[in-house]
Structures are given as structure tokens and as C-alpha cells.
Amino acid sequence: MTSAVWNKLSGFAPFRAFSSAIGIVAGGFLILLLLVAFFAPWITPFDVAAQNLANANAAPGWPHIMGTDEFGRDVFSRVLYGARTSLSVSATAIAISVSVGMLLGAAAGYFGGLFERAVMTVVDLTWSFPDILIALIFVAIIGPGLTSTTFAIAIAYLAQFTRLTRAQIVRLKSETFVEATINLGATPAHVVLRHLLPNALAPVIVVGMLAVGDGIVLEATLGFFGLGAQPPTPSWGAMMSSGTAQLFISPWVIIYPGVAVAATVIAVNLFGDELVRALDIRDRVRS
Amino acid sequence: MILKYSIQRLLMIIPVSLAISVVIFLIVHLLPGDPIDNLIRVGSSPEDRIALTAKYGLDQSLFEQYFLWISQIMTGDFGQAIVLRRPVADLIAQNLPYSLQLGGLAFLFSSIVGLILGIVAWASQKTWGEQFVKGFILLGSTVPGFWLALLMILFFAVNLGWFPVSGARDWTALVLPVLTIGFGGIALVARVTRVALLEVGREDFITLLHAKGLSRPTILFRHLIPHALLPVVTILALRIGWILGGAVTVEFVFGRPGLGSLLIRALGQRDYPVVQGSLLMLALAVMIGTLIGDIAQAAMDPRIREATK
């Protein structure tokens, strides 16, 4: 019974990412993190917004296992809840970025010509700009907050997915099976939807997953500059921003959220690598 | 052939820069806020404000303002900062050396250490050495820069007292920022080097050299590394924008001057000419970096040289 389930699952390519020790640990961590993010409002031991100024900057101990911040709020609860903010912002941003980037990249790759040159000039230029600068300028224009942070991250990584998708489409367009399908009398829509995009999807999705890690770092950096989540909403970056002044007084306020960011991004990268291996698309994930 | 190719690419910069200048100008003027707010003082009257707005030409239409700006740029004049009250060119000239110093050292540091680590990882395939380098690469490319900077300050500057906490007074103040930026760069260079070596190592001519009985170090230094350098040089040239502008967070944490700090500060004060000028400089640096990358690629790879004939 179990072996039958196993066989069925292992036939599903992405699941093979779990076939190594690294894949199990990293993937397990990410699943746990997703659960924490989803159930955060119900599992945090303390109210993430409740202030207790009498117990501010308390060192880690019991019952505050990661200490308290300058308002006496429980750092552990805020780190748990921060997973919800960080993951949802980053994942939403990357989802937007991937969708728009695929559309732009596919259009550029399929139609070619002047349109492609215009799109790619802009894309190459923004790609060579530091993501933090793009995001900072964007947030400066539309104002701070989680929504604008999400869009800022989406814009910062748009170039990456446009480039990648275009590269995939250009490569696929020259494949014989595309010509063969046209020769059968297929419409352009059939070619793009049934052959080009499905074949370009796997590498773009995997790179997208890896980019969720970069998105978390960018969200943290924007939060550090005070432009991300608005108080009292906890996000890993925003926690470190209020913690800057506390670097010396209560280092736990910045160390724990930082560890959470680093651990998450490392897990995302390790699992992403396993996924690349499982899907056998190593050659295609580079743009 | 390379010369002709380079000139062609160099000429392309002009129309692209012009297009970029429009984008930059629009972005800057889309920003909410007004630089005049940073000039008026408690006690001045609303009329003073109107006079100031007129003084800096901010009452003119956007089209006129753009035209004025771009025609100044054509004559090499970046304009006068509104809040910072200096010629923009002076401000850039004052900050650029700090960026170049930090960026250049971080660049050198990460190239050298990254190359060595990449070679170590390649030479020690399937041993702990490779695992160590891979772990280092993973850490370097994932840890947020500002967090690393804070930890470094806490450890090396506060606890050990080896380096100053902030500023740019002498070379000791460069150590921690260079390490912070370099850490990410090392990871990038090491990863690219390792992959490039693995790929070049698989090529037939390397197998042939092995078959000819050349020693491993000879093959490594005479043949493998020169070939593997191409992607490393390319990736570094393409990242010039990152080196100059991406140091923003590190400059912020260490309180260092630089192009990134200037930009962030001017952005905060809505000092339009400064934001425009420094963004244009960054865009130019990015384009030149891309150009160098492309030319290096063309010069080193005969296949690309051929294609441009």
C-alpha cells in the first residue's frame, strides 16, 4: 500500500526533489514554515501587537524564549508571524513577476522584431540595476506599505523572468516539433499554449521558486529601511528596522529575524537545487 | 573587427541614454513631494515659497524643465542641486571616489577569493572541500547584506574594537564594508568559476591535453583558467551597476558616503537634479559595464567575433 503510494508519487517528477537527505530537510523546513505562516494567528504564544512597556527589551528566557522588543512584545511570536508576512509578500510578488514576465518574454520571443528589441533593451537595463535601488525608487513613488513592497519586488525581478522566458521561447521556436505542429495546420494559439509555454514553464517556475528567496531578502531590506510592513504588523525586515537602534541593547531583536530570513532563503535554495535536479532542467534555468 | 564592433556598440549608447534620460526624468517627477519644502524655514512667508519655486524653475512645465535639463547635459553641465546647493557634477565627483574605492576593493577581493574558492571547489570535487565551498556560496548568496553588516559591526567593531563602527576616515573604515559586499561577490564569482571550470573541463580539447600527458596544474593554469575566466569577467562587468549602486545598504549601515548614499539622500529630499544626475551616471556605468562584458566576450570567444563579421 505505502509502496504503491510511493511509486505513484515518485512518478511525479517534482516529488523526486524529496529523494535526497538535503531535499527532505530543506523541503520539510519549507513545509513547516508554510504551516507556521498559514496558522500564525492561532499558534503564536503571545499577541504580536500587545505592548508591555514595563517588560521592554527583556533578554531571551521564559516565557519569552527569544526575548522581547522595545515595546515588550514577544519576539518569538513576531518571528513566527513574520513568516506569514515575508512569505506572502515575496510569493505574491514573484507570482506577479513570473506571470507578467512570462507574458512579456513569450511575446518578445514569439513575435521578435522591433518589439522584442525594445522590450529586451529595457529589460536588460533594469536587470543590470541593483534590485534594491529599483525597489526603493518604486516605493518612493507609490508610498510605503505591504502592497507597494509587493509591487516593488515584482518590478525588481520582472527583468529576470522576461529574459528567461524569452530565452526559452526562442530556443523552443527552433525545435522541429514546433514546425511539425504548424505543418499539421495548428493555429498560433495552439502552438504557444500547447507547446511553447508548457515547455518553458518548468524552468521559469523553478527559477521563480528560487527567486522567492531573493524576494524575502528584498522584503527584509525594504523593511529594514522602514518601507515595508507598517507597524504593528510584524515582518522580518521591519523587526530588524526597529532593532537597528537596539543592536547593542537587545541584539536578539535583530539576530532572530535575521536567522529566520537566512534559514528560509537557504532552504529555498537547497530545495530549488534539488527540484532542478529532479526535473533535469539544469541547462535551462540560466538566462 | 573587435574595434568596429566596439564602436558600433559605443554609438548605441547615445540613443539608449536619451531614452533613459526621459524615463529617469519622468520617474523623478512622479515622486510625491517638493524640494522647496526642504529649503523653507520656520518664519518665512508663503510668498517666499513661491519666489523659491520660481527661482529653481520648478514652476515651469515638465516639458520645459526636461528640455532645459537635457540641453544642459549636452554641454556637460549636470545642473545645480536645489537642496544641496552645489553643482551636481561636483557632488557626483565628490561621492564617486568613495564608491569606486569600496566597489573596486570589493570587486578585487571577491574576484580573487572567489576564483580561488571556485578552483578549490572544482579541484576537490566530491570531497569535503567542495561541500565547504558550496556551503560558503550558499551562505554568501543568501544572507541579507544589511544583516551581515550589523553582525560585523557588533562583532568586529564593538566587541573586538578592531575597526571603526562607521565613517570613511581612513582605510581601516573600508575593511568591514569591503568584507560585507565582498562576501556576496565571492559567492557569485566562486559559483560562476566552478561551473565554468566544470564545463570547460568536459570539452574535448582538455581531454586531449590530458591524453598528451600534460600535468594537471599545467592544464589548470594554462588552459582551463583562461577559458573559465570569460564567464567570470562577463558576469562581473554586467554587475558594475550592482557594485556602484548596490552598495546602498552597506553605505547606509556604515554611514559611508558614495553614489548610493548620495542618491538615497537626494531621493529623500526630492533634490531632482541630483537624483536625475546620479541615476543617469549609474545607467551610464551599467551600459559601459554591459559593453565591456560584451566586448570581452567577443574578444575572447572567436565564435562571437566571427558572427559580427
Added chain:
Amino acid sequence: MTTLLDVRHLSKKFVSGGGPFRPVRSMHAVNDVSFSVDTGRVVGVVGESGCGKSTLARLVLRLIEPSSGDVQFEDLDLLAQKPKPMRALRARMQMVFQDPYSAIDPRYTIRNAVTEPFQVQGVRQTASEADDKTAELLSMVGLSEQLAGSYPHQLSGGQKQRVGIARALALNPALLVLDEPTASLDVSVQAQIISLLEKLRDELNLTYIFISHDLSLVKYFCDEILVMYLGRVVEALPSTDAAARHPYTRTLLDSTFDPDPKLRRTIEPLGGEVPSPFDLPPGCAFAARCPVATEKCRTELPVLRADDGHPVACHHPL
């Protein structure tokens, strides 16, 4: 005997460069080619690689648009067809591709690949109809129907080429363009594919255009042969035993009878320099390599003349 395909003065010019910094350069991949194919015949097209054979195949099927010329297929003006009727017409003229490894979408099962033609042409099928059709087509090309659930990467090259043929046959075409269908296969597999194609031609009354650089194979398989050199047809052999009249055809034939079997399969490079297709000489393109060339050959372009049913483009035919 009826004419299925009639090609008149077909040309294709590829333009590269352009933009502010690249001079425009053009290349005549196919240059003023005319021929016709009668129903049930097998017409071979031979020439060195880069001579325009594959471009010609794609022009005939209108997979690329010609620069000028005219194609009549089943008495229809192919180039005048609007996109929609053109897509329907494609069912009548199919192609088997040179590289079976990339001719099938790696994400499609064999069953999906074989039934895609029906889907594309809007033929509705129930699941069981599709199963039946898949089984029928697979058995027609000599494959087990158990392969229907496999993915292309699980098949051998020969098996994949059979799938490619099955896909081409699904819509009951009249004309099949075979673009070097055996070039990337082992010799033993080649023979099997050729005999399969012969069998299918007899059973289904198909017309073939067979493109190859292997003159011996063409001579074995085809009824008449077009010889191409740098985008032009230099000679049209009306039958396989007709004597070569163009010096180029003769050189091809000579190299084909080389006793070394390894050399027999490919055309060996001849002496002299092949002119760049971007920069063709005003006269005969073969003149630089031709043993009997004269000044006239270098300045005046020979036209394809059919005095006695054996057209040749040469000032000094053999």
C-alpha cells in the same frame, strides 16, 4: 497521370542585418526553381548541405513564405490561400522531418502525438475512437500499440521516426515531403524505414518528395531526380538510369561510386572554393569548381533548358 504539385520560378531570399549599424545582406537560398510532381511518383532532390534543399521543402509546404514564384497543389494556388483554408489544406501535404529526436514534443505521450493532428484539424474524437485510431496508425508503421503511453525519450530513433511517419499519415495526405528522414539513423534502421516508406506508398497511393544528400539512396528510391547547387536546380534527371549531363551531377555520381562504403553515403567536397551564398558570381555558380568551365560560364548564367525531356543548366553539357 495527373500533376499533383506544380512549382514555378520559386525563390526565397533571406535578409540579415539591417538596423542602424549593420549593412543589409541578402542570400538567395532558393533561386528560380521550377518543377512538377505527378501523382504517385517519387521525386528526389539531391545536393550538398546548404544548397537549399530543406528550404525548398519548406517553401513547397508553405512553412516559410517564398519571396517570389508560384505553387499549385491539387490545382489550388497554394500561396493565395488565406490562413484558415491554408490550415485545412495542410492535411493534404505532410512532412517527415530529418531529426526524429526533436520532432515530437517531449511532454507529449506517443498517443497524444499521434492524435494531435486530429485535434489540430478540429476532428472530434471520443477517447475510445482516439485509442482505436492510435492503434491503427501505430500498427500501420509497424509499432506495437503498447508504446502509446510512452514518452519520446523512452523510444529509439527508429521508433521515433516511425511515430513521425504515423503522425504525418494521420490526416490521409496526398503528398509527403521526406526531409532526409534517415539521415540521423543507423544504416540498418535506415533500410527498415525506406522499406516501410515503399510499402506505405504502394498501400496508400502516396506521392513523395524525397530530399537527401545520398545520391545512391535517391537512385534506389526515386523515379526522377532534381540536382541542386547553391539554390538552383542544375539538372533534372527524368529517370534513375539517365546519364548525367551536368558536370556537377557527374562529379556527384563519381564520388558516389567510390569503393569505400563510408564515402559512398555522403558527397565528398570537391576541389575549388564554393562561392558564398551571400555573394554569388554573375555566371554559373559551379564554374569555379568545374573542370570544363569557360569564360562564358563565369559571366553568363546558364538557364535550365529541356530540349529532350532532360533539362540541364549548363553551357557545355556532357
Added chain:
Amino acid sequence: MRNLTKLNLLSRSAMLSVGIIAMGFSSMAMAGEATVALPASELGATSYDPIRSSNLNAATSLIYDRLVEQDADQSFHPHLAVSWEESADGLSWTFKLRDGVKFHDGEVFNAETIASWIPDFKDTENAFLVAAIEKVEVVDPLTVRFVMSRPEPNLLYNLASTFMGIPGQKSYDSLGEDYGVSTAVGTGPFKLTKFEIGLETVVTRNDDYAWPSALSTNQGAAHLETVTFREIPDQSTAFLELKTGGIDVLMGVPTDFLPILKAEENVGVITMAGTGISYMPINTTSAPFDDIKVRQATALAINQKAILESVYKGVGSQANHFLIDTLPAGDVNPKLLVSFDAAKSKALLDEAGWAMGDDGVRMKDGAPLQVKLFTKNDSDLKRLTQVVQAQLKDVGIDAVITVFDSSTIRDEYKKNNHQLAVRSYDWNNSDILEWFFSGTRLGYPNVSMWTDEKSEMLKDAAMTKSSTSAERIANFKAYHEHLLSQHLFAPLYQPAQNIAFNKDTVTVPDAIRGPRFRSQTFVDIDVVK
């Protein structure tokens, strides 16, 4: 094995390079030198031109001297003017000047200097400082008379400001727009030697200095030979610099660092009265704050005592009106003072129709009492805002915080997108009331969006129709009282100025003379011998 050796070599060379770096450390403080970190509010000066600049820092006060000096109690004292006299109608001021004063470049200071200096303000951003001076008459080489176009009781305040430090006229006229960038010539105790915009300013001792004001103990040249002013944008970085010896004096210590600094044996801390308050303006045009009852309820929800004690650990003082304690116009009718009264706040909200809902947020006509609370991206204001948010929650107001950068928030004010905000000002004069509540500046800086006939009338009286100081005080008091009666803001806190210094390297006098930490104190600072 081969790889192991390689790595060994690598790590050994890495250690070696660390060693070389470690040897190069320079020792920190040297004889006669002090490094000072400027407070956050004084960062970003772009020039040392007091006439044209709108942003000057403490170093300016070291380069230039002023005619008069102000003390911590807001009283005025002679400096380059040894005495002065105001005519009874307020239309003429006569100043006697100090003899023997010389500029850094040798130019002599006298009545001609003043006569050529005042007109320089025309058409600059600081022209308002001398707007009431019609002309300057030279009575004799050391006597000068200002003929006024209207009485200006605020003249001494203006003359004591940093912007009225007197530059050397020869240098000022010859350098034009470049003046103050690399060269600045004054009569002050220090000369400008290096100015790197945004980074640091180095000043060296003026050895000829023999004319400090009576506010300084030292009546000769300064003790310090060199003072370096560093601009450190992040306050916690500046704090760490003090701890690690990177700086000797930290002006403007954030209050949350005080307990730690006080615990350090080698750190001296001086706390002096502040020159501004933090407050929460209420946008009177935005419902529900168009209802004066809701405004009053909101203001009464703020617990100034709790803010002072828990956020600022008792450092500083409570704010119950709009002005700092040392200003006499703040001496208003006690009934008008704003202080925490949760019961009254709740009662007022009930009266206004906002009934308490189940989730602790008040409701009216099915809509929750949810309001926008804006603040600037500044760690101190952000902290204060979060406490205000929690206090408003206690009476049933749900305040949603948005943190903006300083340019964007002004734009939001101008567009009237705001409801409540947490902000602060730094200004030790009653005319700040006009700045923040004048009907001519709605949106920004009049964030309360307040205007009515009576306020405008009282404002005009206070600003331009007072002929003596006493009259001016009375007028501003009346204006202040009217504004308080309309519940346009909630005062939050009066910060103190905290200065910390490294006791091992420098000595700083215990009592700071002057409203701010300026040249009169700097000439008394000495290095520890």
C-alpha cells in the same frame, strides 16, 4: 591530501592578512583634539554661509559670533554687541559694539561691518530675519542703529540665531556663491579648515580669540586645538562610535540609550531642557475630526505621563500645550491644558455618537472608528507613534499607522490625505504657533488644517502688531489659548537634549549655557591631560 594542503595555505595567508590589517589601527584621540557627532537634527548642512543657507549646524556657531547670545532661560546676553537700547515706540534699536574684534582673515569688525552685512539678507531664504529693519545707520565706528519699518520685539531672538552669525565682509563679497563651501570667515573661536559635505567638518582654534561672551567660563582662546564634527546618519551607530572611542562627544543621544550610557563608568551624560515638543496634530477637516468633541476625546486619550515614564524613562518632561516650558506664552489658563483623562475621553466619544463595539473599536452608523495615523520614517517618532496607537486603542479608536519619508508625508498633508499624525518641532520661540496654525499655510505646515477668523486676528496681533516684548508675550498667549480651546492637536512629550561624552578623553562643563549646545560651551571643553 593535495586539497588539504591548498586550503591550509589559503587559511594561513588569510590569517596573515588579518594580522597586517590589525597592526594598522590608528590610536583614537590625540592631544587637543576632539571628535563630535552632530545630532540627527543638525545633519545635512550644505554650506557654512549663514546668510544664504537654510540648514546650519553647531559647527557654524564656532566659526561665527553673534551680536547677542541667548541663555537656556531664553534671556539675552551681550556678545559682539556690548549693550543695546530699544526706543519707546519700538522703531529704533541702537547697539554698542565690542572693540578689538578681528575676523579670521584679519579684517576689523566694526559698525561698517553691520551696515554692509544686514542688506546681504535681501532676497535670500533668511530675509525674514531682518524684514523689519528698514535701514542701518552707522553712528560711530562702534555704534550702529537699526531703523525699523515696524516694531519687532523678536529682533533679539533673530540676532541670537545661528543664521545671524556675522561673516567677514571682504571674504563674503569676493567669493559670492562659493562662500561657505570651502572658505568661511567669521570672528568665532574656531576657523573652518575642512568641510566634506555630509561627512565631516574640521575646525581649528582661532588663537587670537579674546572675546567670548559672558556665558563661557573660559575668557580666552578655546582649549581644544581641533574639533572634528562628524555626520553619522544613524543614531545607534553614533552611540556605538562613542562606546568604541570613535567619537568623544555625542550631541543628541536618543533617550533609550541613556540608561546604558549612564551605566558606563567612562561616559558623562548632560541633560538639558529641550527646545521643542512632539505632538499629534488632528486634521479638523476630516470626519470624524470635524466634530470638536471627537477632537477633544482624541487629545484626552493621550497619556503624557505614561509616555514620559515608559517610553522615555522619565527623561524630558510632559507636554500639555504647544510651547516649550521656558516660553512665557505657554503660561496659559490651566483649564486649557491638555492632560490625560480616559473617562472624559470615553464620555465625549459616547456623546458624539460613537458607541463601543464588541471588538473594542467604537462604531457609529455601522462604521468603525478607524482613523489614519501618519508619521515620518524616524526611529524615535515611529516608536512614539506605536505607543500613541496603543493608547488610542484603549478608548476605542483604531488608528492605522503609515510611515512615510519626510518628503512624501508633506505631500500627503498638502493633499489633505491625513487624519492624525505624530510629529515634532524644534523651535524655542512662540512664533511657532503662527507657523503651524496660520490659515495661509493649510495642509503644510498647518497639518491641523485649522483656520477661523478669530485665530487669524489673534495671529496678526501677535506677529506684527506688538510693539514691546511684554505686549508680544500677551498677544501670543491669547493666540495660544484660543488654539488650545479648539482641540487642534494633542501634545505628547517635551524631549530633553542629551549630550554624552567620553570622560577619559574630554571634560565638559556641567551646566550648559544657552538653549542649545553651542560655541559658548565648546570654548570650555578641554581634553583630559
